[in-house]
Amino acid sequence: MSLLIRGARLYGEGEPVDVLVADGVIAEIGSVRAPEDAEVVEARGQVLLPGFVDLHTHLREPGREDAETIETGSAAAALGGYTAVFAMANTDPVADNAVVVEHVWRRGRETGLVDVHPVGAVTVGLKGEKLAELGTMAKSAAGVRMFSDDGHCVADPLLMRRALEYSTALDVVIAQHAEEPRLTVGAQAHEGETASRLGYAGWPASAEESIVARDCLLAEHARARLHVCHVSTKGTADVLRWAKNRQSTGVISAEVTPHHLLLTDERLSTYDPVNKVNPPLRTASDAAHLRAALAEGVIDCVATDHAPHAVQDKDCEWAAARPGMLGLQTALSVVTETMVRTGLLDWRGVARVMSERPAEIAGLADHGRPIVAGEPANLTLVDPDAEWTVRGAELASLATNTPYEGMRLPGVVTLTLLRGQITAREGKIV
Numbered sequence: 295m296s297l298l299i300r301g302a303r304l305y306g307e308g309e310p311v312d313v314l315v316a317d318g319v320i321a322e323i324g325s326v327r328a329p330e331d332a333e334v335v336e337a338r339g340q341v342l343l344p345g346f347v348d349l350h351t352h353l354r355e356p357g358r359e360d361a362e363t364i365e366t367g368s369a370a371a372a373l374g375g376y377t378a379v380f381a382m383a384n385t386d387p388v389a390d391n392a393v394v395v396e397h398v399w400r401r402g403r404e405t406g407l408v409d410v411h412p413v414g415a416v417t418v419g420l421k422g423e424k425l426a427e428l429g430t431m432a433k434s435a436a437g438v439r440m441f442s443d444d445g446h447c448v449a450d451p452l453l454m455r456r457a458l459e460y461s462t463a464l465d466v467v468i469a470q471h472a473e474e475p476r477l478t479v480g481a482q483a484h485e486g487e488t489a490s491r492l493g494y495a496g497w498p499a500s501a502e503e504s505i506v507a508r509d510c511l512l513a514e515h516a517r518a519r520l521h522v523c524h525v526s527t528k529g530t531a532d533v534l535r536w537a538k539n540r541q542s543t544g545v546i547s548a549e550v551t552p553h554h555l556l557l558t559d560e561r562l563s564t565y566d567p568v569n570k571v572n573p574p575l576r577t578a579s580d581a582a583h584l585r586a587a588l589a590e591g592v593i594d595c596v597a598t599d600h601a602p603h604a605v606q607d608k609d610c611e612w613a614a615a616r617p618g619m620l621g622l623q624t625a626l627s628v629v630t631e632t633m634v635r636t637g638l639l640d641w642r643g644v645a646r647v648m649s650e651r652p653a654e655i656a657g658l659a660d661h662g663r664p665i666v667a668g669e670p671a672n673l674t675l676v677d678p679d680a681e682w683t684v685r686g687a688e689l690a691s692l693a694t695n696t697p698y699e700g701m702r703l704p705g706v707v708t709l710t711l712l713r714g715q716i717t718a719r720e721g722k723i724v
């Protein structure tokens with residue numbers, strides 16, 4: 295079985311070419327005559343990119359299968375152009391041992407729509423008290439490469455230091471949810487004008503920035519690999535720029551979410567908890583600086599922080615609502631809107647921030663690869679000119695908590711291939 299993608303522009307550059315895929319790899323690129331048995335996809339000049347890699351996804355299985363499952367989350371990922379996702383450890387039970395990470399990994403394989411890589415917890419039960427068995431998870435069948443207590447900060451500096459030191463021997467990454475808990479007690483929104491006006495307790499930028507600065511120094515001294523989750527402030531970008539300039543590159547990496555690139559705390563005046571997220575939506579100035587930092591490479595990549603929540607956890611008063619928003623199916627469009635339409639990134643830049651860098655950070659050998667013959671056919675075809683209107687109820691996720699409801703966004707994923715197999719086509723799972 296082979297597949298011919300006819301007339302695609304690789305990275306949106308140059309003249310359209312044909313890409314023949316056979317046996318899971320890219321067999322030939324150029325002017326290709328379709329083999330007899332080949333399925334043909336007419337790309338009509340659309341943009342062909344390496345399949346996207348999401349370093350930060352919440353799939354909610356095990357424990358909250360009413361909000362999302364590995365199957366529904368995988369479908370959302372494939373429809374969003376992803377070929378690999380990293381499933382965060384804040385499930386119930388927590389993914390802090392080999393049994394749970396192997397379960398998630400196996401369920402991902404059975405579903406087969408996207409490579410699901412479990413993230414292991416840094417501390418037992420995400421409690422921030424004692425280190426989880428990182429080595430056992432790393433050596434399990436799931437081969438865990440990234441550890442995070444996401445949802446919680448590893449706030450104790452001694453514990454964080456130990457985790458970083460331990461991680462070097464395992465050659466894994468520690469991904470930190472940077473939030474100094476003493477500075478965010480009761481916090482509901484970005485500390486600033488909007489929070490004051492609405493009467494919400496503030497989540498100050500310094501709660502993020504102080505942890506990032508601390509962790510960069512801890513990582514540097516431990517010669518460890520630190521990944522900073524969901525960077526949300528200008529100050530954090532400045533700290534990262536400083537830290538990256540001090541030392542050999544590649545030790546510290548960082549991600550920004552699509553929502554922190556596009557949305558601001560001005561949206562909070564509706565009191566709709568769909569806009570509640572951790573870290574909170576910040577100011578327009580923060581968003582502008584985050585876009586610039588992503589274009590510059592100070593922030594390495596885009597990660598969705600896809601956070602599905604059941605209706606009863608979102609459709610309630612602000613303070614009681616869980617933080618988090620859907621992201622997998624809207625990420626490419628938000629990046630197109632904020633980074634491509636603004637001229638900050640070209641499509642090669644999109645390939646870098648959504649596929650190549652995240653694959654490198656996590657050490658994935660078969661994703662984020664160049665589009666050349668012989669490479670695994672993990673590919674995403676994007677119609678850069680098409681637009682669509684987001685409807686939460688039409689997304690593949692079980693939950694519907696998208697902040698983009700009713701928004702018209704550019705950039706449509708028309709085809710996703712995982713090792714040469716079509717996983718999504720024209721908005722449908724295959």
Ligand SMILES: NC(=O)N[C@@H](CC(=O)O)C(=O)O
Nearest residue numbers: 352444445571572601617618
């Ligand atoms: N981002 C969020 O607001 N929520 C995440 C946890 C997290 O990423 O910190 C969740 O698990 O729902």
Ligand SMILES: [Zn+2]
Nearest residue numbers: 444445471523
């Ligand atoms: Zn987080």
Ligand SMILES: [Zn+2]
Nearest residue numbers: 382444445599
């Ligand atoms: Zn998260």
